[in-house]
Amino acid sequence: MMFDPRLADANYRSFPPFAEWARCQVDPVRWDRYTAILTERGKASPEQLAEAREVVKRAAAVDTGAIEGLYETDRGFTFTVATQAAIWEAALDAKGQQVRALIESQLKAYDYVLDVATQNTPISEAWIRTLHQELCGAQSTYSVMTEVGPQTQRLPIGEYKHLPNHVRVADGSVHSYAPVDLVPAEMHRLVETLRSEDFLAAHPVLQASYAHYAFVMIHPFADGNGRVARALASIYTYRSHSIPLLILVENRKEYLDSLAAADTGEHQVFVDFVMERALDAILLVNESLGTALAPQPEDALGALEALFTLKAGYTREQVNQAGIRLFELFLDELRDRVGAMGQEERLIFQIIPSKNTSYQLTLPRSRTPSPARSLTLFLEAEEPLSASVRRRFGLAVPTDAGRDDDASIVDLGTQTRVFSARMAELVPDITAALRMRMSIAIQRVLGESIDALVRQAQTKVHPERGAPPRD
Numbered sequence: 001m002m003f004d005p006r007l008a009d010a011n012y013r014s015f016p017p018f019a020e021w022a023r024c025q026v027d028p029v030r031w032d033r034y035t036a037i038l039t040e041r042g043k044a045s046p047e048q049l050a051e052a053r054e055v056v057k058r059a060a061a062v063d064t065g066a067i068e069g070l071y072e073t074d075r076g077f078t079f080t081v082a083t084q085a086a087i088w089e090a091a092l093d094a095k096g097q098q099v100r101a102l103i104e105s106q107l108k109a110y111d112y113v114l115d116v117a118t119q120n121t122p123i124s125e126a127w128i129r130t131l132h133q134e135l136c137g138a139q140s141t142y143s144v145m146t147e148v149g150p151q152t153q154r155l156p157i158g159e160y161k162h163l164p165n166h167v168r169v170a171d172g173s174v175h176s177y178a179p180v181d182l183v184p185a186e187m188h189r190l191v192e193t194l195r196s197e198d199f200l201a202a203h204p205v206l207q208a209s210y211a212h213y214a215f216v217m218i219h220p221f222a223d224g225n226g227r228v229a230r231a232l233a234s235i236y237t238y239r240s241h242s243i244p245l246l247i248l249v250e251n252r253k254e255y256l257d258s259l260a261a262a263d264t265g266e267h268q269v270f271v272d273f274v275m276e277r278a279l280d281a282i283l284l285v286n287e288s289l290g291t292a293l294a295p296q297p298e299d300a301l302g303a304l305e306a307l308f309t310l311k312a313g314y315t316r317e318q319v320n321q322a323g324i325r326l327f328e329l330f331l332d333e334l335r336d337r338v339g340a341m342g343q344e345e346r347l348i349f350q351i352i353p354s355k356n357t358s359y360q361l362t363l364p365r366s367r368t369p370s371p372a373r374s375l376t377l378f379l380e381a382e383e384p385l386s387a388s389v390r391r392r393f394g395l396a397v398p399t400d401a402g403r404d405d406d407a408s409i410v411d412l413g414t415q416t417r418v419f420s421a422r423m424a425e426l427v428p429d430i431t432a433a434l435r436m437r438m439s440i441a442i443q444r445v446l447g448e449s450i451d452a453l454v455r456q457a458q459t460k461v462h463p464e465r466g467a468p469p470r471d
Helices: 005-010 028-039 046-067 075-082 088-094 097-119 125-136 180-194 204-218 225-241 249-263 267-293 297-309 316-341 432-461
Strands: 141-146 149-154 347-355 373-381 387-398 406-411 416-422
Touching (some): 046 249, 075 088, 088 097, 204 249, 225 267
Antiparallel strands (some): 141 149, 387 406
């Protein structure tokens, strides 16, 4: 079918005024409940808080290019680069020079966004064009649809488009963006809106969702508009609570579906999507902080080696299945993490899962699922230390489950929650952000367990000193 840019130009529909968007609802009580998490971490130093927020920023920056199909990522790769694990540089190199350059440009661009957000610099067209330069600096070409078919052309970085960039969608129809000659006027109107009193006084979720949606309706650049839109939206979540908008590649279908719904006038769908992704970012920061404050597995193993050297709303069934999904994720991640650590010559790890088990819970508003699941994590140091730690973990699900009620992995010995996930993250499927948080939490669980073994062993090596105080 012949592609007619002039007809597509004529079909362009401008972005809605903010007054129309502001009629969407954001639950302030729910938002405040989650953002309060970031202010309740009293033991965290400014450096630890900055490091936790860095994890979220890097995850958002890595996956923004993958969402556009520039390269492929998986949860393990994103986690490795986001947490700057020991092999993150090698993981980038394995993707090839071009992919590495793209990701490095995106990481640099999100630093640029954070700086502007921190300084509360007003948004301008010049700033947006510079953001495009930062994000797309490693990209030299793009594919453009012409009357004679797709062509590869030079990408005009930091410049508004010179050719139409309408796209043909799956059903064969054409999605229209702003015609080339209307882009300056539309971008001027958008920037004026983003600087208006009504917009600046609005809730950050409304700000982020509107800025993103209006920008992608214009599509002012030849390519890279999605990357710019996600970074632009992050300005407002950064200004609110120093977190970017966390959209992972595994959110891509829901992301595109919510944008498509907004195109039909259902703006609330996209606002809700942005709200969930902002909560993902908050919870990932919180999990990173919790792990930063706990003993690290590698550090605890090092201490153990030193001792050896010294001779020392849903249906009940939905809730049950959601809890089982959480437990199986915990078990799988624990096995993977222990396996990745390798066998320590003088340290024995055993993970013993149990089905149809029984245990008591004293946690309020919680119950055991049916069938109940538990596992025992057993660590033992060989002679002469003869130290061992046994921790039994069970599963608690909410008795009256709503979207924000938690299913939890529970330390049955202390009756404390080791890891919690809200039902919305488990039904119908486990979310990408939850999987990332679990990977981080497993480090804490192992670090605490090995640390307990070290403390027990220290009393055997130096009984006159007793167990040292826990930091």
